[in-house]
Amino acid sequence: MAGIELLDLEHAALGWTPTQWQRGLFPVEYRDAFLVQHDGIDTLRVTLSPWHAQGAGPRSIAGRSISAATKVVTFVARSLDRLRGFDRFLALADVLIRAGSDVLCIAVGDPIVRRGLDVTFHNRDYPAHLMSLQPSADKERLWLLGPSSPQVVAEVLGASDLHVAPGRPFPVARSTLEAMARGCVVLASDTEPHHEIITPDQTGLLVEGPDADAMARRALAVLADPAAYRPLGIAAAVLVQERYSQDACLPRLAERFWELAAAGGDRSSLIAKENNGQRTTDNGPKT
Amino acid sequence: VKILFIHDAFPAQFGRLALELTRRHGWKCSFLVQSLSSCPTPTPEMLQALELHQVPLAAEHRSGEGIPWPQIYGHYLDQCRSVFEAIRARPQLRPELVVAHGGRGAPTLFLRELLECPIINYCEYYFATSHRDISYRIDLPPAEPAPFFPRCINAPTLATLVDCDAGYSATHWQKQSFPARFHSKIEVHFDGIDTDLYSPGPAPRSIGERSIPEGTRVVTFVSRGLESIRGFDLFMKAAHRIAQVRTDVVFVVVGGDEIHYGWDKLHTGAPSFKEWVLRQESYDLSRFIFVGRILPEKLTDILRLSDLHIYLTAPFVLSWSVLNAMACGCVVLGSDVPPVREVIRPGENGLIEPLFDVDRLTDTALRVLDDPAAFAPLGHAAHRTIQEYYSLEVCIPPLGEFFERVAAMKR
Numbered sequence: 001m002a003g004i005e006l007l008d009l010e011h012a013a014l015g016w017t018p019t020q021w022q023r024g025l026f027p028v029e030y031r032d033a034f035l036v037q038h039d040g041i042d043t044l045r046v047t048l049s050p051w052h053a054q055g056a057g058p059r060s061i062a063g064r065s066i067s068a069a070t071k072v073v074t075f076v077a078r079s080l081d082r083l084r085g086f087d088r089f090l091a092l093a094d095v096l097i098r099a100g101s102d103v104l105c106i107a108v109g110d111p112i113v114r115r116g117l118d119v120t121f122h123n124r125d126y127p128a129h130l131m132s133l134q135p136s137a138d139k140e141r142l143w144l145l146g147p148s149s150p151q152v153v154a155e156v157l158g159a160s161d162l163h164v165a166p167g168r169p170f171p172v173a174r175s176t177l178e179a180m181a182r183g184c185v186v187l188a189s190d191t192e193p194h195h196e197i198i199t200p201d202q203t204g205l206l207v208e209g210p211d212a213d214a215m216a217r218r219a220l221a222v223l224a225d226p227a228a229y230r231p232l233g234i235a236a237a238v239l240v241q242e243r244y245s246q247d248a249c250l251p252r253l254a255e256r257f258w259e260l261a262a263a264g265g266d267r268s269s270l271i272a273k274e275n276n277g278q279r280t281t282d283n284g285p286k287t
Numbered sequence: 288v289k290i291l292f293i294h295d296a297f298p299a300q301f302g303r304l305a306l307e308l309t310r311r312h313g314w315k316c317s318f319l320v321q322s323l324s325s326c327p328t329p330t331p332e333m334l335q336a337l338e339l340h341q342v343p344l345a346a347e348h349r350s351g352e353g354i355p356w357p358q359i360y361g362h363y364l365d366q367c368r369s370v371f372e373a374i375r376a377r378p379q380l381r382p383e384l385v386v387a388h389g390g391r392g393a394p395t396l397f398l399r400e401l402l403e404c405p406i407i408n409y410c411e412y413y414f415a416t417s418h419r420d421i422s423y424r425i426d427l428p429p430a431e432p433a434p435f436f437p438r439c440i441n442a443p444t445l446a447t448l449v450d451c452d453a454g455y456s457a458t459h460w461q462k463q464s465f466p467a468r469f470h471s472k473i474e475v476h477f478d479g480i481d482t483d484l485y486s487p488g489p490a491p492r493s494i495g496e497r498s499i500p501e502g503t504r505v506v507t508f509v510s511r512g513l514e515s516i517r518g519f520d521l522f523m524k525a526a527h528r529i530a531q532v533r534t535d536v537v538f539v540v541v542g543g544d545e546i547h548y549g550w551d552k553l554h555t556g557a558p559s560f561k562e563w564v565l566r567q568e569s570y571d572l573s574r575f576i577f578v579g580r581i582l583p584e585k586l587t588d589i590l591r592l593s594d595l596h597i598y599l600t601a602p603f604v605l606s607w608s609v610l611n612a613m614a615c616g617c618v619v620l621g622s623d624v625p626p627v628r629e630v631i632r633p634g635e636n637g638l639i640e641p642l643f644d645v646d647r648l649t650d651t652a653l654r655v656l657d658d659p660a661a662f663a664p665l666g667h668a669a670h671r672t673i674q675e676y677y678s679l680e681v682c683i684p685p686l687g688e689f690f691e692r693v694a695a696m697k698r
Contacts, residue, residue: 003360003392029468
């Protein structure tokens with residue numbers, strides 16, 4: 001933990017973090033002085049898609065229409081890097097494309113790695129690197145859309161039969177919550193941050209991260225019978241609406257900020273409320 | 288137990304402690320240090336019994352004449368790297384316990400990559416943004432950087448504190464300077480005063496070339512640097528008045544010209560706070576003996592001659608010198624601030640007056656000088672206080688026990 005961040009915590013009236021897992025990353029001495037509240041995603045814009053609501057209907061992505069028989073597998077990240085598990089997605093896509101001629105895999109995100117801490121691939125084209133080692137089984141059925149507009153992301157997620165979030169432990173991606181809000185069946189790595197959001201087999205599917213075979217088995221099962229898994233996506237959309245939408249999050253956040261300001265920065269009553277109330281999980285780092 | 292001590296300077300807080308642990312318990316004590324200290328200096332015994340490894344001096348990050356506060360965290364990380372490199376280059380240095388000091392954070396942050404053993408942090412002090420330490424003397428503006436500087440220097444301190452397995456402070460007041468959330472991690476163990484060296488007894492009635500006639504009253508003032516945080520200017524004001532009332536008093540001032548803490552240079556515009564203070568008043572300098580920085584044996588001789596020892600610190604880390612003076616049986620007149628109150632109970636083992644109240648400081652000093660014998664019991668009691676609570680004899684065993692306890696902790 002960097003000293004500068006500790007200094008911030010020391011001088012702040014209150015720490016604010018979106019998830020319990022993120023709170024658990026801070027030193028134990030500071031964890032009690034946190035408000036845990038996600039800022040929410042815009043569910044007026046990111047809505048349950050007709051494809052997921054009805055299990056049928058027209059689909060198109062970036063001007064190209066997708067047949068009803070096509071099984072669409074999606075991955076979304078700001079950049080296609082290791083932290084968000086793009087390597088795992090690519091390996092999975094390869095298995096799925098080989099297994100079924102009706103599978104289309106789509107990745108949205110910058111191919112150039114922007115994360116400075118990924119010292120190996122920073123500023124490099126990570127997908128190109130991976131595909132130079134292991135060429136794709138069928139480039140026609142692996143779409144790399146690059147950085148895309150919110151509109152295209154919404155189309156991708158709205159058409160998805162399986163959304164894959166195979167990242168390493170890191171704060172839950174906004175795109176994962178958006179996928180859930182769109183009604184996607186999400187297959188995520190079984191990390192603490194994902195566990196906090198997704199209840200396995202109720203609001204999504206969790207797979208032990210490094211076990212590529214297990215992930216492929218789960219993915220094939222979903223693609224074999226999308227209708228059977230559709231309720232997971234619907235439940236995910238309901239969950240996001242209730243707990244991770246701006247409608248749910250922003251009023252609570254505003255209320256907490258107002259309470260703190262009204263108390264002249266005295267966080268004690270607010271913290272007491274936090275600790276008695278909503279906190280259902282307490283995921284400190286398991287060291 | 289194999290202990291590795293890490294400190295910029297040697298012997299500082301750890302040299303004597305390590306020597307005692309080696310002698311009494313047969314422990315093996317190694318040091319990583321940047322430089323040998325001149326106050327106090329290492330003894331030949333220490334240099335013989337303890338294994339010293341030198342870390343290259345970290346690059347200075349001071350920006351010219353300015354306050355180095357923006358560079359402090361970078362400087363700290365450089366030190367962490369130097370210490371890491373030094374230990375990596377010495378595979379024989381694989382201690383069972385690390386005890387590390389850092390006034391601005393102990394540079395232990397990267398050691399977890401090399402060492403499995405627990406790390407103890409010497410929790411010297413956590414700076415405040417007002418009302419104590421370098422932010423206290425608002426009577427000597429500009430204190431403009433004061434609110435920023437403490438925040439910056441505390442960043443490395445916090446990083447170290449979070450990382451360490453246990454910490455200890457020399458006094459309760461120092462422990463209390465840290466945020467309350469860390470108090471459960473910090474024990475209080477004083478370093479220990481060498482009461483063989485600092486003890487009451489006869490001393491030659493001369494200082495340097497100058498002899499002190501029998502009957503002449505001696506007032507002493509000791510500080511590593513003669514600066515405002517230790518109240519040198521206030522001492523001089525009181526001394527000036529005392530000198531006007533009594534012609535039989537000589538003032539012996541121990542300490543260097545340099546400034547270790549605070550903004551004295553900004554206030555005075557001069558490198559020496561002492562020189563600036565001396566220009567503020569037409570002091571009769573024939574009544575003062577400035578001896579500069581001296582060896583501990585010389586300090587003992589001076590303290591043994593003292594009829595009154597004046598200690599006017601702002602609320603800040605308690606100086607060893609006041610405890611040395613008490614160990615020598617001096618009657619101490621201290622400032623009424625919490626760290627001084629932790630050791631001096633006024634009227635029992637010393638005297639206390641408000642820091643800025645030169646009238647009262649002067650009156651109380653004159654009462655003592657009128658009849659030193661009447662106040663001698665305070666000095667005897669001060670000597671007993673040190674023997675009972677602050678001597679090496681008393682402090683080393685619990686410190687050793689604390690080190691053993693932490694060394695046995697499973698990480």
